[in-house]
Amino acid sequence: MTSESAANLLVTPEELAGESLRVEGDRYRHLFRARRLARDERLRIVDGEGGARWAEVAALDRRHAELRLLAAAPANDPARRVDLVVAAPRPERAAWLVEKATELGVYAVRFVSSERAVRGVDGKTLERLRRIAVAALEQCGGARLPELSGPHALGELPRLPTAGAWYLLDPMASETLPAGGDEAAAVLVGPEGGWSDQEVTMLAAAGASRVRLGERVLRVETAAIAAAALLLAS
């Protein structure tokens, strides 16, 4: 069995370090109702921080199961760190963005407020987005959950935990976003109305390079996912 077809289960780092794991409740339903695992079948358990091990179903009844934890499994996480710093879109668009960013292996999605952004993001929305990220991680076979945070003020950006290149997406820029690379990178995606001139000036002064993705006006989540796909290409 390869990691491509194995069921994945998110556990805590403590659970990942153990020798066995008891499964019930939501986790039981995920593995034995939705994924229909059987006794002796193999699965992959991941800790959301990049750790992954194989496991097998050692015992199974109608409400519980016991997993035996085995050797380390491939993490399937990209080597490159790519952060998306985006003007918060509407909730259903934010949900898509987080699902797709998780699948592609983005390191963090941070929501910023900007002069022309329609809305921020509240704690309840972030909680929902975290559940979406967990489901996406279990589906795609990665081992690391993206950090989700916000709302941040643009002025906080220089203090956000990241390193490497900062790219500011702007349809009027003359340079294009370069594909591939190893250096950590963060992409700033403004609202559909664009950043204000003041914001562009501030972000450029803080070291962000203005780059474009074609000539069109992309929605926030489209631009963010297209940029992540480019930067994470090997």
Place this chain on the structure above:
Amino acid sequence: MTSESAANLLVTPEELAGESLRVEGDRYRHLFRARRLARDERLRIVDGEGGARWAEVAALDRRHAELRLLAAAPANDPARRVDLVVAAPRPERAAWLVEKATELGVYAVRFVSSERAVRGVDGKTLERLRRIAVAALEQCGGARLPELSGPHALGELPRLPTAGAWYLLDPMASETLPAGGDEAAAVLVGPEGGWSDQEVTMLAAAGASRVRLGERVLRVETAAIAAAALLLAS
């Protein structure tokens, strides 16, 4: 006013060729309720086939408007032809795929049936997807609507109207999908359960190159949009 901020209206090629255009009904609501255009304001009209002109609001009352058609406007369409040939995902995922493919400037989205695909795509779904493409085109400022078609049998593929390179996405391939380029390209995206061995053999025999997008199992629409972003990068 640049094309980045102009309202866009999809018209027919015959209308695009005229000197003026009367606007009422849905088009009126799009321009004068949703986008709140005023008299003398400029907009961009596109024909869905790559033609674009500037126009201005010459007359306006509470239910109709008269547009005066002006000089040619930038089309904002990518030079490269990229087709997506995808195993039909669930309707809401197909809708997202078509919206994003339209924004990025994909030439065609064709839905294929495959051994492990959950569903095809019916005429009603295609009609809904066309409306989504129109809204996305007007939002992003492109001039050409993608062709939407299906369901196709995999055996039809060699006869589908395309040219250039065929890429078959496969997480187990050793080569990666190359970013950028000019040659027309089509990307085959299988269902989440993967193509069957028989299908891979048939598609490879028909000339498709097996390539991967990272190590993860991406959902159909994620893989399709990531591939389109890479191939359309300049």
